[in-house]
Amino acid sequence: MAAHRKTGRRSLGGGTARTAFTIALAGAATATGFDGTGHAEPDLTPAQVKAKVDKLYQEAESATQKYDGAKEKSKAAEHRLSTLRDEAARKTDKLNSARDALGSMAAAQYRDGGLDPALQLALSDDPDRYLEGAEFADRAGTRQAAAVAGVREQLREIERLRGAARVELAGLKARQAELKRTRTTITGKLDAARRLLAALPAAERERLGLGGDSGAAGAAGRASRSGSGARDALQASGSAAEAPSSRAAAAVSYAYSKLGSPYVWGATGPNAFDCSGLVQAAYHSAGISLPRTTYAQIDAGRRVSRSELAPGDLVFFYSGISHVGIYIGNGQMIHAPNPSAPVRIAPIDEMPFAGATRIV
Structure with a gap:
């Protein structure tokens, strides 16, 4: 009779761990549904996970820039709508005063028996007063006609303002709907990236530089501690070029001071940023107002070639101009970068270079 043997446990570093990792990745890929069919992708390697996560972050960044642009337009539309409504209210008050004046004229005519002023004067016993009064009545009639014409013009202007406000309100509602759709797109892609990252062991996430939300605090601390050291190292090596202006230098200094700040899509500081929000805040600190989105920021200054780059220049990436950083030299x-990492120093070679702009 064969003896029953208890199978020995296998090390977590062996095939069991790899199998569990593959199953976890398959579940994450199923939940993500990259191609819309929601089927499993059972054999994702850590490198493939990184590629998918990077792609999701890039797509989310592109959607974030569209969101930032729509939000900026929405704010402008709200301001225009408020201005139109205020102007319509002021003109309505003026119209009401003009109507009151016309009402006073009508009441005076009624009290006088409804007779035409010229007829009343014609019955006067004093011809000289008749002639003087006739001229006065003509002037009074002209003023009354002008008052009526003024009221009509004010009515037309108020209706024009109200029509413009209706158009502006419709546009505002459309932009708000666009914001909602884009927000859903962004959060969907970020959630998919988080699910993929959650399937990777912590050591793999660290090795691939994909800290994820759980590692953001530690990464932020490391980046913050290394910020001044990195700047000092660049300067000590003599490879840090001079900024072309004091304002560019101030923008670079601000960016250094924000190393370690978390990435939050749609944020412009002072404690969290998305890519274009950091650039906008850095130059705002230097007294320069920049547009909100990467698409507009690339045209905010003078284009420079890669070989001409100097500290403070804005460097843009991807064919859709969906990411931006501040060049610091060397x-x-x-x-x-994205939700997996805080504001940090990185080589410009880590993403496809698309162009550069010098603001000052």
């Missing part, structure tokens, strides 16, 4: 930039 092939390095400071940028807000």
